[in-house]
Amino acid sequence: GIQVEQSPPDLILQEGANSTLRCNFSDSVNNLQWFHQNPWGQLINLFYIPSGTKQNGRLSATTVATERYSLLYISSSQTTDSGVYFCAVKGPIKAAGNKLTFGGGTRVLVKP
């Protein structure tokens, strides 16, 4: 099946700093999503981005499908950005089934 690797595994930021999270995947994808899991365990959809660039407030994401990676940018970080960020991908149905595969996550702590 598809392999999904996220880096870095842990990130400590000072409030106001910018950061970039990376997601590498091993095969072509039909679906790529970024999630934020807050300290209460809720998974929040950030982006559905199988290709291209999207922005939502202080967050933006870029997926370069031909090179099999995606980047999540956090600008002017706030303490509420703390939590775990997951990248998840879904490959072609014939090869991988209709299955969303998650990366290991990046644990982010934003200090005031």
Add this chain to the structure above:
Amino acid sequence: SAVISQKPSRDICQRGTSLTIQCQVDSQVTMMFWYRQQPGQSLTLIATANQGSEATYESGFVIDKFPISRPNLTFSTLTVSNMSPEDSSIYLCSVGVGDVVYNEQFFGPGTRLTVL
């Protein structure tokens, strides 16, 4: 998008017992899934809940341990059977919105299970 609710939100159970988790969606959806998140780990797909037929289980998960029902397009249950402390995890229901190939998945709030 989709609004998903789960019951219970958390539970503490004794080993050897079973717990049934309910998942309710605010609209009809074709694709519904159950995931497990063990402490400090990422999410792993348990099975795809198929309406009107048996669930499709991923490698390492079996129907006897995790029976799933899907009586209609808005509801599903996952039972964790004969529980052991290793089953302590967050169990999440998820639905896919869109077509079969290109769809976005949304997740319920999860059920936090502790087995003593």
